[in-house]
Amino acid sequence: MYDSQIPVAFAAFQAPITKVAWKTKPSWYIVASEDQTVPPEGQRFMAKRANAKITEIKGSHVVFISQPAAVAAVIEEAAKGALK
Structure with a gap:
């Protein structure tokens, strides 16, 4: 768990954004159906x-810990889909 949590650099909040990728590039999203956060x-x-x-996976906010195989399958699907 510790390795997945890294501090956000302050510069990330200061960088000007001119184009948001999710508006023009394919996106995948895992909904953690039992997320309490x-x-x-x-x-x-x-x-x-x-x-x-959208893929819904039964799991908490750290669904990648509780359901690693399901999350890995979505990542693999996204990687293949991004090549199209």
Whole structure:
């Protein structure tokens, strides 16, 4: 868990954004259906706004820890889809 949590650089909040990638590039989103940190309804809203391919996985906010095989399958699908 520790290795997955890194501090955000302050510069990330100062960088000017001219184009957001999710508006023009394919996106994938995993909704963690049992997330108590980011409500699943909010996740679905963000994913739909990004026109992402949505996969729902039963799991908490750290679904990549509790369901690593399912998350890896979505990553593999995204990698293959990004090549198209």
